[in-house]
Amino acid sequence: MRVLAKEIAALAASASAPAAEVELKGWVHRVRELGGVSFVMLRDRSGIVQVVVEGKADLTLESVVSVTGLPAPNPKAPGGAELRASSLATISAAAGDLPYPVNADPDKIGLDVILDNRPLSLRNPKIRAIFAVQSTIIAAFSEHLRGLDFTEMKTSKLISGGTEGGTGLFEVEYFDTKVYLAQSPQFYKQTMVASGMERVFEVAPAYRAEKHDTPRHLNEYVSMDVEMAFIDSERDLIELEKGLLAHIFARVAEKNAAELALWGASVPSAEAVAASPTIGHEEALAIAAEEAARSPDGAAGAGVAGKKGPARAFEINPEVERLLCAWSAREKGSELVFVNEFPRRHRPFYTYPLDATRTMSFDALFRGLEITTGGRRHHEYSALLEVLPKFGLKAEDLGDYLSVFKYGCPPHGGFAIGCERLTQKILGLPNVKEASLFPRDRKRVRP
Amino acid sequence: MRVLAKEIAALAASASAPAAEVELKGWVHRVRELGGVSFVMLRDRSGIVQVVVEGKADLTLESVVSVTGLPAPNPKAPGGAELRASSLATISAAAGDLPYPVNADPDKIGLDVILDNRPLSLRNPKIRAIFAVQSTIIAAFSEHLRGLDFTEMKTSKLISGGTEGGTGLFEVEYFDTKVYLAQSPQFYKQTMVASGMERVFEVAPAYRAEKHDTPRHLNEYVSMDVEMAFIDSERDLIELEKGLLAHIFARVAEKNAAELALWGASVPSAEAVAASPTIGHEEALAIAAEEAARSPDGAAGAGVAGKKGPARAFEINPEVERLLCAWSAREKGSELVFVNEFPRRHRPFYTYPLDATRTMSFDALFRGLEITTGGRRHHEYSALLEVLPKFGLKAEDLGDYLSVFKYGCPPHGGFAIGCERLTQKILGLPNVKEASLFPRDRKRVRP
Numbered sequence: 001m002r003v004l005a006k007e008i009a010a011l012a013a014s015a016s017a018p019a020a021e022v023e024l025k026g027w028v029h030r031v032r033e034l035g036g037v038s039f040v041m042l043r044d045r046s047g048i049v050q051v052v053v054e055g056k057a058d059l060t061l062e063s064v065v066s067v068t069g070l071p072a073p074n075p076k077a078p079g080g081a082e083l084r085a086s087s088l089a090t091i092s093a094a095a096g097d098l099p100y101p102v103n104a105d106p107d108k109i110g111l112d113v114i115l116d117n118r119p120l121s122l123r124n125p126k127i128r129a130i131f132a133v134q135s136t137i138i139a140a141f142s143e144h145l146r147g148l149d150f151t152e153m154k155t156s157k158l159i160s161g162g163t164e165g166g167t168g169l170f171e172v173e174y175f176d177t178k179v180y181l182a183q184s185p186q187f188y189k190q191t192m193v194a195s196g197m198e199r200v201f202e203v204a205p206a207y208r209a210e211k212h213d214t215p216r217h218l219n220e221y222v223s224m225d226v227e228m229a230f231i232d233s234e235r236d237l238i239e240l241e242k243g244l245l246a247h248i249f250a251r252v253a254e255k256n257a258a259e260l261a262l263w264g265a266s267v268p269s270a271e272a273v274a275a276s277p278t279i280g281h282e283e284a285l286a287i288a289a290e291e292a293a294r295s296p297d298g299a300a301g302a303g304v305a306g307k308k309g310p311a312r313a314f315e316i317n318p319e320v321e322r323l324l325c326a327w328s329a330r331e332k333g334s335e336l337v338f339v340n341e342f343p344r345r346h347r348p349f350y351t352y353p354l355d356a357t358r359t360m361s362f363d364a365l366f367r368g369l370e371i372t373t374g375g376r377r378h379h380e381y382s383a384l385l386e387v388l389p390k391f392g393l394k395a396e397d398l399g400d401y402l403s404v405f406k407y408g409c410p411p412h413g414g415f416a417i418g419c420e421r422l423t424q425k426i427l428g429l430p431n432v433k434e435a436s437l438f439p440r441d442r443k444r445v446r447p
Numbered sequence: 448m449r450v451l452a453k454e455i456a457a458l459a460a461s462a463s464a465p466a467a468e469v470e471l472k473g474w475v476h477r478v479r480e481l482g483g484v485s486f487v488m489l490r491d492r493s494g495i496v497q498v499v500v501e502g503k504a505d506l507t508l509e510s511v512v513s514v515t516g517l518p519a520p521n522p523k524a525p526g527g528a529e530l531r532a533s534s535l536a537t538i539s540a541a542a543g544d545l546p547y548p549v550n551a552d553p554d555k556i557g558l559d560v561i562l563d564n565r566p567l568s569l570r571n572p573k574i575r576a577i578f579a580v581q582s583t584i585i586a587a588f589s590e591h592l593r594g595l596d597f598t599e600m601k602t603s604k605l606i607s608g609g610t611e612g613g614t615g616l617f618e619v620e621y622f623d624t625k626v627y628l629a630q631s632p633q634f635y636k637q638t639m640v641a642s643g644m645e646r647v648f649e650v651a652p653a654y655r656a657e658k659h660d661t662p663r664h665l666n667e668y669v670s671m672d673v674e675m676a677f678i679d680s681e682r683d684l685i686e687l688e689k690g691l692l693a694h695i696f697a698r699v700a701e702k703n704a705a706e707l708a709l710w711g712a713s714v715p716s717a718e719a720v721a722a723s724p725t726i727g728h729e730e731a732l733a734i735a736a737e738e739a740a741r742s743p744d745g746a747a748g749a750g751v752a753g754k755k756g757p758a759r760a761f762e763i764n765p766e767v768e769r770l771l772c773a774w775s776a777r778e779k780g781s782e783l784v785f786v787n788e789f790p791r792r793h794r795p796f797y798t799y800p801l802d803a804t805r806t807m808s809f810d811a812l813f814r815g816l817e818i819t820t821g822g823r824r825h826h827e828y829s830a831l832l833e834v835l836p837k838f839g840l841k842a843e844d845l846g847d848y849l850s851v852f853k854y855g856c857p858p859h860g861g862f863a864i865g866c867e868r869l870t871q872k873i874l875g876l877p878n879v880k881e882a883s884l885f886p887r888d889r890k891r892v893r894p
Contacts, residue, residue: 002677025677027643027855045596045645045676062855092826094855119851122642131644135599142586149492152582154669154866156885157604157652160893172628173618175658179892181619188885191894195569196474197578198492204652205604211622222601229492230449230472379539400894404566408474408509408541419601438603438635445626446607447638447847 005042005049011071012081019070024051024083025091027123028063030103041103042067042083047258048125050074050082062094062102062123111431118438118447129259130435133252134423138203140251141224141417144244150199150226155188157181157205161397170209170219181207184416186350187401189227190377194409198229203419213442215431216318216369218420220440226374227414234360234375237413238278238338241364241372244417245336246273252426263427268335276336277328281358284316284324284339291323322368337365342375349391350384352376352413360413367425374415381405452489452496458518459528466517471498471530472538474570475510477550488550489514489530494705495572497521497529509541509549509570558878565885565894576706577882580699581870585650587698588671588864591691597646597673602635604628604652608844617656617666628654631863633797634848636674637824641856645676650866660889662878663765663816665867667887673821674861681807681822684860685725685785688811688819691864692783693720699873710874715782723783724775728805731763731771731786738770769815784812789822796838797831799823799860807860814872821862828852 003011003022011022026044033039038057041048042065051067059065069085100117101109106127114121121127142152158172158179169180185202192200206223226244231237249267252260260266279287316339328337340362341354351359352375361375378384384405385395395402423435433439438447450458450469458469473491480486485504488495489512498514506512516532547564548556553574561568568574589599605619605626616627632649639647653670673691678684696714699707707713726734763786775784787809788801798806799822808822825831831852835842842849870882880886885894 025857043643045643060855064855064857091857092852092855095828095853098854099850119638119641119847120854122638122644125643128642128644131600131639132598134601138599138601139589139593142589146586151579152585153578153884154581154585154650154652156667156883156887158667158887158892171620173620174892175656175889177892187894191566191569192578192884194566195575196490196492196572197569197575203601203650205601209622220603220605381542400566403546405539406542407545407567408507408511408539410472410511410538436603437600437639440603440605442622445605445621445624447634 004046005044006046008049008071008083009073009079009081012073019072021068021070021086022083024049024067024069026064028059028061028065028094029125031057031059031061033057040065040067040085040088041078043123043125047079049079050077051085051088052082053085053088057088059090060094060096061098062120063090064092064094065090111433115433115439115444122437126262127434129256129262130423130427130429131437132259133256133426134419134435136252136255137248137419137422137426138222138224140248141203141244142201143251144247145199145201145226148199148240150201150228151192151197153185153188153192153197153200153202154204155182155185155202157207161399168209170207181209183208184223185225187404189225189414190350190401190409190412191404193227193229193412193414194379194404198410199227201226206416211442215433216421218432218436218439218441221421221436222419224417224419224422225414226416227412229410229412231376231411231413233354234340234362234413235278237374237376237415238340238362238364241338241374241415241417242273242276242336245364245366246270248422249273249426260427263429265427267426272334273336275332276334276338277332278338278340278362279324280341281316281339281343282341284337285320287327288316288320288323291327292319316363318369321365321370325365325368335367339363339365347375349387349393350377352378362415364415364417366422367428369421369425371421371425372415372417374413376411376413379405379409379411381409451493452491453493453526455496455518455530456526456528459520466519468515468517468533469530471496471514471516473512475506475508475512475541476572478504478506478508480504487512487514487532487535488525490570490572494526496526497524498532498535499529500532500535504535506537507541507543508545509567510537511539511541512537558880562880562886562891569884573709574881576703576709577870577874577876578884579706580703580873581866581882583699583702584695584866584869584873585669585671587695588650588691589648590698591694592646592648592673595646595687597648597675598639598644600632600635600639600644600647600649601651602629602632602649604654608846615656617654628656630655631670632672634851636672636861637797637848637856637859638851640674640676640859640861641826641851645857646674648673653863658889662880663868665879665883665886665888668868668883669866671864671866671869672861673863674859676857676859678823678858678860680801681787681809681860682725684821684823684862685787685809685811688785688821688862688864689720689723692811692813693717695869696720696873707874710876712874714873719781720783722779723781723785724779725785725787725809726771727788728763728786728790729788731784732767734774735763735767735770738774739766763810765816768812768817772812772815782814786810786812794822796834796840797824799825809862811862811864813869814875816868816872818868818872819862819864821860823858823860826852826856826858828856 026042029043030041038053040051100120364372420435476490477488485500487498547567788805811819867882
């Protein structure tokens with residue numbers, strides 16, 4: 001009977017006598033020979049365990065093997081136990097010219113090498129751990145929202161026009177016409193809310209044909225989208241996201257303790273999430289300016305060095321995001337900050353106004369990075385018609401979208417969490433590409 | 448305090464006195480005036496409830512309103528209760544020229560009209576019910592697999608070549624190069640299995656640039672993919688899929704009783720799923736030929752009318768799928784049939800052989816439609832290199848893919864369930880497009 005690597009310690013410690021032989025199946029992660037005995041570190045989906053083989057084990061790294069033997073305690077073995085092999089059979093022999101050192105610490109290998117060799121680098125337990133955490137994030141996101149009566153939806157990624165005005169879209173040859181890859185399910189989310197479904201979410205790819213190559217951008221990413229009816233303002237959405245993130249963090253702590261340990265990472269407590277501040281856009285800039293003044297480097301990065309003018313002389317940029325999270329961690333005990341009331345000129349046409357200059361919109365910043373943009377949306381047909389020309393749009397451009405509002409639409413809003421960015425920040429990865437299984441950037445379209 | 452439509456009956460029946468006023472928010476689904484009183488059918492995410500308003504309710508259909516009043520029993524009202532309104536306020540007035548009859552039975556409206564008016568037709572409770580069921584299917588799929596230690600993955604949909612040889616791909620303009628929309632995550636699933644993750648699943652869009660316009664095809668669909676290591680044959684996968692489908696059916700029965708009732712639909716029992724037969728490809732053709740002989744129409748559809756030759760003179764086509772399910776329902780008490788051991792010439796190069804002519808592959812047919820294709824895959828590098836030329840492929844064409852096998856890969860296999868097809872067949876929808884929120888076909892790229 002096959003058992004998993006993680007079960008060997010418990011089997012070795014169990015009092016059943018005579019101990020029974022068990023079978024392990026897995027990958028040869030490392031081999032060390034010492035005094036006529038081979039120590040094979042065997043890797044399976046549950047972890048790594050030491051297998052002791054008499055004599056020289058003639059094995060290439062990454063070969064898949066089946067080993068039968070007795071579990072035994074050994075304080076010197078990782079996990080305090082090992083399997084003493086009575087027989088070992090190779091299921092799939094790996095070639096000897098392994099082009100990527102699977103068992104090496106990925107921190108010592110350049111990101112391009114890791115990504116160029118993705119089919120092999122994903123075998124490294126520390127790298128694979130990233131995607132175990134990501135799997136938990138997706139499950140917890142869905143679970144929390146389903147508990148609040150949200151319905152999961154799957155919408156088309158092939159659209160005839162752009163949500164935000166048509167820039168930054170990838171073009172697709174679609175039979176005799178051209179369509180575009182969706183930047184977000186924005187219009188579809190709103191359509192479903194207005195259908196009477198009221199509360200919807202989607203986890204799906206989103207596309208941005210933007211040329212920047214930075215540690216925070218992907219051209220294809222997983223967008224975790226939420227939209228709900230009958231809200232008063234973006235503050236209802238911020239409360240929803242706090243509950244959602246607290247649940248995700250709790251589930252990651254519960255399911256992925258080993259993966260967090262590999263990265264030396266931890267997740268915020270429910271108390272810390274609850275303590276996260278919500279600050280207005282103007283106030284956020286003022287706080288960032290003050291925070292920048294504490295450190296000359298920060299001030300230079302934020303673009304405020306030597307400036308005497310008002311805080312609005314600079315904008316929320318990556319350095320400001322970092323400064324705001326540093327401020328919140330120190331002053332509020334939370335690495336999560338919500339910034340709301342963004343100026344109208346910074347937000348898409350469908351954003352609901354708070355007053356003449358500000359909107360009911362927000363960003364969530366976590367550990368120095370924007371992970372969410374959201375807000376309340378216009379739901380009144382007449383207001384939308386009025387606002388379109390100010391954004392250079394015509395009613396005809398929006399086609400089917402406007403009928404959603406012409407025929408009864410509740411006040412509503414929503415947000416999206418970037419799945420890779422959240423994964424990145426939970427584990428403390430330097431680059432968001434590390435949190436994408438097969439990342440796409442301007443130059444990278446394989447593997 | 449807002450309550451939901453479905454809660455009114457319980458509130459009306461509760462013994463608390465004096466009864467408290469509650470608020471409903473929702474859409475005006477239908478209005479009937481009778482003897483100085485208006486009966487407003489109010490729709491929200493939970494259902495529809497009758498609201499009684501004194502005098503003439505000046506409301507357009509689909510307007511969003513808030514109503515305050517007392518819940519009261521009324522045996523004549525749907526659900527046995529109603530809300531007696533003390534006040535009603537319009538939140539969002541719908542224009543009076545509603546172009547689609549939201550409250551009409553969709554069975555009496557043509558599919559093109561339904562799809563052309565998707566933002567409004569989705570408001571119909573019977574149509575919206577389809578997507579409540581679909582949401583449950585996706586949740587149950589994930590839940591069952593997570594319980595078996597599977598990890599959810601999200602892979603790129605932008606690939607540099609095709610899985611099955613390059614035909615039927617949509618081309619994407621990607622900066623200075625061209626990429627394609629993925630037909631399936633096949634190579635990525637295998638990569639992740641071989642990484643040591645062993646068991647993975649994905650729910651994501653898949654694309655087929657095929658020109659057919661039939662009730663069973665979509666050019667963009669949601670593929671529910673599964674792949675697992677250390678299997679012996681496709682029979683392990685069939686067992687896995689039986690458990691998975693039984694769980695999905697049980698969850699739909701539990702969560703979507705109202706939606707099933709709207710469609711007059713029911714799901715197979717766990718016993719029926721367990722009784723589903725697995726029949727070899729040759730035997731399946733023989734059974735279909737016999738079944739066709741029972742009905743001249745069936746024989747004509749299956750292409751066997753008047754043929755005297757062996758069963759293999761025809762192939763598994765839509766009519767044969769229908770015949771096999773009819774046979775299984777009658778003889779085995781299950782509307783689900785697994786057909787395995789497909790000929791090598793019918794399956795992709797990566798399919799594991801059973802013998803010189805047959806493969807370890809299978810299809811699942813449910814209520815007359817193929818909902819799954821799967822099988823064990825080649826895991827040996829040398830066997831893959833040998834098989835490629837027979838399929839007109841070169842090692843160079845497969846690039847990164849082959850490294851998965853060169854460096855240790857366990858025996859493995861998997862399958863995919865078409866989410867829209869499963870939804871369609873659970874509810875008995877005539878056309879798979881009805882089970883896609885925003886379907887894409889050769890002519891349809893909006894809404």
